[in-house]
Amino acid sequence: MVIEGGCRCGGVRFQLEVEAMPPVYCCHCLNCQTWSGSAFTEQALIPESQITVIAGEPELYVNITASGAESVQRLCGTCHTRLWSTNPARAGVALVRAGSLDASAELAPRAHIWTKRMQPWLSIDDNIPSWPENAPPADFIAALLKG
Ligand SMILES: [Zn+2]
Ligand SMILES: [Zn+2]
Incomplete structure (x- = not known):
């Protein structure tokens, strides 16, 4: 199936070719809070090859992460809506800002990371895996694929 997304002004639109709604996680780290101007970020994992720009042309901004x-x-x-990002450390995988997807209401986070920075008024269902900082990669992927 094809799901679509885009920025706040509608200048950039894209579509994702997916078999099911993509897995989503939330990050509560300080950088995500500051960069989003909000309480956390919500990201969908998807192979980069499944993203097609259908209107406009996204601009690029390169950010050096804590790991370099x-x-x-x-x-x-x-x-200036952020739409998705890629990182050579995990080639071929894109992190799509889940709130930019038209069907964002159908996405439920499968994992939460950096919960030690989570805003105190938020609470997470005990059934959803969460980690105080970054999750061990294998555990994280397992949580996302579980559905
Ligand atoms: Zn825009
Ligand atoms: Zn973060």
Whole structure:
């Protein structure tokens, strides 16, 4: 199936070719809070090859992560909504800002990371795996694939 997304102003639109709604996680780290101007970020994992831009042209912003990797952010040059990012440390995988997807209400997070920075008024269902900082990669992937 095809799901679509886009930025706040509508200048950039994209579509994802997926077999099911993609797995989503939330990050509560301080960088995510600051960068989103909100309480946490919500990201969908998807193979980069399954993303097609259908309107506009995202601009690139390269951010050096704490581990020294170059995270390449795609954003709308007009309204500056961040849309998705890739990172050579995990080639071929894109992190799509889940709130930019038209069907974002159908996505439920399967994991939470950096909960030690989580806003005190938030609470997470005990059934959803969470980690105080970054999750061990194998555990994290297992949680996301579980559905
Ligand atoms: Zn825009
Ligand atoms: Zn984060």
